[in-house]
Every structure is written in structure tokens, then in C-alpha cells.
Amino acid sequence: MADAITPRDKDYSQWYLDVVRHAKLAEHSPVRGCMIIRPNGYALWENMQAALDGMFKATGHENAYFPIFIPQSFLAREAAHVEGFAKECAVVTHSRLKIEGDELIADPASKLEENLVVRPTSETIIWDSYSRWIQSWRDLPILINQWSNVVRWEMRTRLFLRTTEFLWQEGHTAHATSDEAMDETLKILDVYATFCEDYLAIPVIKGVKTPTERFAGAVETFCIEALMQDGKALQAGTTHFLGQNFGKAFNCQFQNRDNELEYVWGTSWGVSTRLIGAMIMTHSDDQGLVMPPKLAPTQVVIVPIYRSDEDRVRVLEAAGAIESSLREAGVRVKLDARESQRPGWKFNEYEVQGVPLRVAIGPRDVASGSVELARRDLRSKEVVPVEGLSAAVVGLLEEIQTGMFDRALAFREENxxxxxxxxxxxxxxxxxxxxxxxxxxxxxxxxxxxxxxxxxxxxxxxxxxxxxxxxxxxxxxxxxxxx
RNA sequence: CGGGGUGUGGCGCAGUCCGGUUAGCGCGCCUGCUUUGGGAGCAGGAGGCCGAGAGUUCGAAUCUCUCCACCCCGACCA
CATH class of the missing domain: 3.30.110.30 (C-terminal domain of ProRS)
Incomplete structure (x- = not known):
């Protein structure tokens, strides 16, 4: 018997860590506060990226990439921004190492002219570029997103929820008018809310942050807030109306239609791998991870069961046919025909890892033309005919997705x-x-x-x-x- | 940074108070046979300079000192 997951009502914090570990999503790295995202966790992130990226593109944004290193002086340009981030910046001061005696040290001779900051967020380096890219109202708007990692040297960390390095997307847009920038800020807030509700099945509340919670350098910060199973709130995403703060800080001006010189209006917005933490704490249970079908890397796993070689051939043939038909129906399906693990072990493994649906097929099923279908979210099982299975599975995946959202919403309403x-x-x-x-x-x-x-x-x-x-x-x- | 805790095979732990043969246990791992419809059973095996350094001693996982790392609770934060 493998070590068990701590029940939620015993120690919620330990439960969370157990789920992350047992589902093989991530683990602590040798560096304090950093995490190693394992294939199961990264596949989830890739699916989240794909969905969000599509929504960004559909709203007119394009991707770009700016450097991880920011000249230290850039951070100082916007007063509130530097005040907010100064205390959590990793700083690069040297460019090489050297062996002295039996010690490896930063070579004093390689000290940089100017320190580089590992980006905690990219407003400064991006607005520096914008100031060179923008001269006229005809250059606007600029609607750019980037997928990247950022580093914030937080005092305390938790896997996915708060790590020293995390993965995210950050949108940075430049506009000719205040209204247009505000519209953008609210439009992305809607994109985030839609993504959380439709994909992650997490109901969110949209609103404005108070001044104390406002992003460092923003005029107004908007957010989506979710409620976790333990009754604590989690900020799932933020969008910022930057006004002309960064336009002014980076001397980014344009000539408007009236031939006047004006500072550019801006927005920025981001969601991160924290959303994986939100997903875990919204849906998972004492048996392990529960993933919404739309984001699950594997939506259906097929577990074949057999004793004899004759059974093995028949069962695998039937299982393979089911796999093909599900794949044709657009389902992300995996047939686990490993001989090295027994069926019971596999049942447990996929349950802990949150695969939404499991198809079990053995000699009995082959004989009767049926399979056993098990839902992860409700932990229920039923025997269904192979005939029409694809359509049933597709329907069931949708039902699971909406069911998960409905339960999360009901929980939030009750709380x-x-x-x-x-x-x-x-x-x-x-x-x-x-x-x-x-x-x-x-x-x-x-x-x-x-x-x-x-x-x-x-x-x-x-x-x-x-x-x-x-x-x-x-x-x-x-x-x-x-x- | 303050308070608390933990460092012993891959993982989880016992042993430390009261120093004494080859440092144990569970899970995992390897080999073989039997198994396979909810985390298999039996047999045999591999794997550890006990976080690092110094000291006390005939003898240190165990006592002393110094250092390091990580975890938990606060302050800071997506």
C-alpha cells in the first residue's frame, strides 16, 4: 500500500501538497521556493496555454518575446513600480565564475557595469521598446502578449500558488486613448473569467482591487477572485489599467490626430501557473486530483483486464477498437496495456492523477459487448454498451465539465x-x-x-x-x- | 527577518535522552515462480561514509561546538 493522501479535514495544507505529489504534477527543487513541473503538470499547463492563446489571438493579440534580464535602472523609472517590486528582485551582478583554490566564486573581474534584474514582470523593458516603436496614432494600438517565466523572491512559497520562479503570460498593450485602454483592460478580464469558468470550471467574481491591493504602477487593477474548498479566496488573475504611467516613465509619446504630442495609454495583464493550484483546490478530493475534461491531458484511460493469453488477445483487440473510435471522436484517450502493472493498481493510479473517465474492459465485457465506465468526479461506475460508446463518452465529458462547475458554483454560493x-x-x-x-x-x-x-x-x-x-x-x- | 521543527538507502520513519558486535523497519527497486474485475503473494537479492566540519573518547548516528539545508507558523506577495 502506497502512502495515503492526507484527508482535507485533517490538514488542508498537507492534503494539497499530497495531491500535487501523488498526481506527479510538481515537486520542490534543490533551490528554495522553486518547483520542478513534472510531465503531468506541464501537460496541463500546455493545454491551458493553448486555450488562452487562442482567446488572445481571437481578440487581436500577437505573441512576442522580451529578454529575461532588465537593466536595473529601468526598474527605477516608475516610482510606484520600483517600490512594489524592489524587495523581491533577483539581481545579476557578474558574468562568470572562477576557481579560486578549491572554491568556485563569481569572478570579481567580471562585475557588470550595470546590474541586471531577473524580470519580476516586464512592463519596464517592454515600454522601453514601445517608446521607440511608437511615434504616431497610426502606430497604435499595440497588442502584445508574451509567454514567459518570471522571478519574484517571495519570503514564503507553496507549489503552484506562490513559487520563486513561475510561468505565466503577460499582456502589454499600448493605446491612443484612455477609453480604449480601459476597454482593453475589461475585455481581458472577461477573457480570463470565461477561461476560468469554461475551461477550469472555476466560478470567479469580477471586480476592482482596492488601492492597497493595486498593482505597483497601475491606475486601476481589476481581478477575478475564486473561492477554494477551505473557504479561503484566491486571486486567479488580474488586469491593469496603467493610464499614462509607463508612457510617462519611458517617455513614450505619440502625435494624435490633432497634431498634439500625447503620452501613450497602457494596460497589462497576466495569469500564471497559479491557476493549476486553483484548479486543484477547487475540484480535487481526498482520493487525489480531479481535472476538468477540457484541460485534462488524458480525458479517458482504457484499462484492459485479462488472465489467459487467449483473453489477452481478445480484450486488447476490443480495447484497441474502442481507443480508435474515441480518438476519431476527438477524445484524448490512452490505452494502458502495460503488463508491468495490474488493473487494480492502474485504477488507483489514474484516480489519483485525476483522469476524468476510465473504461475498464475484460473478458466478461467482450462477451457481452459492454464496458465498465467510471467517472472520476463522482467516483461512480456503470456498465454501458460498446455500441454508441464514443457518443456516450463525449456527452459524459461535457456533463462532467458542467457538473464540476455547477458544484463549485454551489459551494461558492453557500459560502x-x-x-x-x-x-x-x-x-x-x-x-x-x-x-x-x-x-x-x-x-x-x-x-x-x-x-x-x-x-x-x-x-x-x-x-x-x-x-x-x-x-x-x-x-x-x-x-x-x-x- | 522572528517563532517552531526536521536532516539516517529512492520515499516515509525508528534508533539519539542513558556512546559499545555486521545501523534496523515499512513502502519502493531487482530476479524467479504463482497471480491479474480495486493499490497481489511467496522466496531470494541490491542499495546507507547516519546533512557538513571540528572536538571529546579506547570507541560517536548517539555527547559538545560551529556551519548548512529544508519544512511549518507569521510579516511580504500572482
Whole structure:
């Protein structure tokens, strides 16, 4: 018996780590806070990339790549930006090593003229380019995205949720008007929300960040917030309206249609491998990972069962036929015909790894023209005819996808509560956690006080039905303890 | 950075207080046979300078000192 996954109600944090490890998604690296993303985890990320990339392209964006190293002086250009990131930058100071005695040291002779910062985000190096690319309103807009890694030297890390190095995409756009930039910011927020809900099956709340939670260098930060199974919130993605802050910092101006010189308006936005953590903490259970079918690298696994050689031939032939027909139907299917592992072992393995559907086929099934179909999300099994199996599987995958979203949404609704006093706020937070809709007077002081006393922060100021965020003297906002 | 904890075959641990033959156990791994519809059984085997360095001692995984690494809880953050 392999070591078990810690149950959620015993130790949620340990459960999370156990799931990541047992599902072979990632592991700690020799470098503190960094992670090794294993094939199972990386395949998930590739599927997420493919879906998001398609959505970015569909909204007119193109990919580019800027360097990982940023001249240290660039960081200093935008005052709020440097203040926000200075404390977590990895700095490159030398260009080579040298052996001194039996020690390997940075060669003092190779000290760089100017330190290089390993990008914590790429606004500065990108706006430096934009300042050279943009002269006229005709050069705008620029709609660029890049897939990259970034490094933020955080004090505390957790696999996927917060790692020293992480993978993400960062969009950086330049516009001729404030309205256009704001439209872009909100458009991408919609893209993120759609991706989370349609692909990850994670319901999110869209809204605005308070000034204290705003991105360093942004005029306004928008976010999507999700609720995890333990009642803590997780910021799933952010988009930033940068105003003219980076245009000014990098002297990026253009001549408008009225022949006036104007600073360029900007946006930036990103989602990261953190979304894998969000997926785990939204859907998985004490048996291991549960993946939404749309992103699962393997959607269906076929496990053949047999004793004798004669059975083996018959079963594998039938299993191969099922594999082909599922593949033709567009299903990502894998036939696990390994002789080295027994069926029971495989059942468990794919359950822990979150494969949405399992087809088991043995001599009994071959004789009766049926298979055993098992759902990972509900851990249910049924015997179904091979006739029409492809259509049934395709339908079932869709049902699983929507079912997972519906359950996550129901959980969030059950764990979103309105309160009318600070006393009640504290009681609910202690007893139940979750999102709490409670007033906010708009001051940093109140946020700081509540955070110090309860650990909760304003996760977002939600949009109202009119598309604008709620205003008024003391609007209700979403509070929660967060990751 | 503050508080707590842990370093012993690939993984998880016992042994450390009270120093003493060849450092054990579970899982995993290798070979063979029997097995295969929910993590197989039996037999045989491989694998460890006990985190690093120094010291005490006839003798150190065990005692002393120094250092290092990682994990957990806070402050910081996607």
C-alpha cells in the first residue's frame, strides 16, 4: 500500500501538497521556493496555454518575446513600480565564475557595469521598446502578449500558488486613448473569467482591487477572485489599467490626430501557473486530483483486464477498437496495456492523477459487448454498451465539465454571506470563512484594521449589474482570508 | 527577518535522552515462480561514509561546538 493522501479535514495544507505529489504534477527543487513541473503538470499547463492563446489571438493579440534580464535602472523609472517590486528582485551582478583554490566564486573581474534584474514582470523593458516603436496614432494600438517565466523572491512559497520562479503570460498593450485602454483592460478580464469558468470550471467574481491591493504602477487593477474548498479566496488573475504611467516613465509619446504630442495609454495583464493550484483546490478530493475534461491531458484511460493469453488477445483487440473510435471522436484517450502493472493498481493510479473517465474492459465485457465506465468526479461506475460508446463518452465529458462547475458554483454560493456589522463579520469569518459581503468605507485605515484584527482583506469591489463597480458611501465588497 | 521543527538507502520513519558486535523497519527497486474485475503473494537479492566540519573518547548516528539545508507558523506577495 502506497502512502495515503492526507484527508482535507485533517490538514488542508498537507492534503494539497499530497495531491500535487501523488498526481506527479510538481515537486520542490534543490533551490528554495522553486518547483520542478513534472510531465503531468506541464501537460496541463500546455493545454491551458493553448486555450488562452487562442482567446488572445481571437481578440487581436500577437505573441512576442522580451529578454529575461532588465537593466536595473529601468526598474527605477516608475516610482510606484520600483517600490512594489524592489524587495523581491533577483539581481545579476557578474558574468562568470572562477576557481579560486578549491572554491568556485563569481569572478570579481567580471562585475557588470550595470546590474541586471531577473524580470519580476516586464512592463519596464517592454515600454522601453514601445517608446521607440511608437511615434504616431497610426502606430497604435499595440497588442502584445508574451509567454514567459518570471522571478519574484517571495519570503514564503507553496507549489503552484506562490513559487520563486513561475510561468505565466503577460499582456502589454499600448493605446491612443484612455477609453480604449480601459476597454482593453475589461475585455481581458472577461477573457480570463470565461477561461476560468469554461475551461477550469472555476466560478470567479469580477471586480476592482482596492488601492492597497493595486498593482505597483497601475491606475486601476481589476481581478477575478475564486473561492477554494477551505473557504479561503484566491486571486486567479488580474488586469491593469496603467493610464499614462509607463508612457510617462519611458517617455513614450505619440502625435494624435490633432497634431498634439500625447503620452501613450497602457494596460497589462497576466495569469500564471497559479491557476493549476486553483484548479486543484477547487475540484480535487481526498482520493487525489480531479481535472476538468477540457484541460485534462488524458480525458479517458482504457484499462484492459485479462488472465489467459487467449483473453489477452481478445480484450486488447476490443480495447484497441474502442481507443480508435474515441480518438476519431476527438477524445484524448490512452490505452494502458502495460503488463508491468495490474488493473487494480492502474485504477488507483489514474484516480489519483485525476483522469476524468476510465473504461475498464475484460473478458466478461467482450462477451457481452459492454464496458465498465467510471467517472472520476463522482467516483461512480456503470456498465454501458460498446455500441454508441464514443457518443456516450463525449456527452459524459461535457456533463462532467458542467457538473464540476455547477458544484463549485454551489459551494461558492453557500459560502458567500452578507453581514451587517463588524461583530457579525468576525463571527462568520471565524466560524465559516468564505466570502463575506460587508461594507467598506473606502479607506486604507479600515482595510488595515480589519486585516490586522482578522486576517481578512478586501478581495474585490464587485461590478454591479450595470457594468460599473458599485459606488456609494459604503458599498458592500467581498472580504475574505486569501492565499 | 522572528517563532517552531526536521536532516539516517529512492520515499516515509525508528534508533539519539542513558556512546559499545555486521545501523534496523515499512513502502519502493531487482530476479524467479504463482497471480491479474480495486493499490497481489511467496522466496531470494541490491542499495546507507547516519546533512557538513571540528572536538571529546579506547570507541560517536548517539555527547559538545560551529556551519548548512529544508519544512511549518507569521510579516511580504500572482
Amino acid at each position: 458567500t454571506r452578507e453581514v451587517n456589522s463588524y461583530e457579525e463579520f468576525k463571527e462568520v469569518l471565524e466560524a465559516k470563512g468564505g466570502f463575506i459581503k460587508f461594507e467598506w468605507d473606502g479607506t486604507d485605515e479600515m482595510e488595515a484594521k480589519v486585516k490586522a484584527e482578522t486576517g481578512a482583506t478586501v478581495r474585490c469591489i464587485p461590478f454591479s449589474s450595470t457594468g460599473k463597480w458599485e459606488t456609494g458611501d459604503n458599498p458592500r465588497v467581498f472580504w475574505a482570508r486569501a492565499y
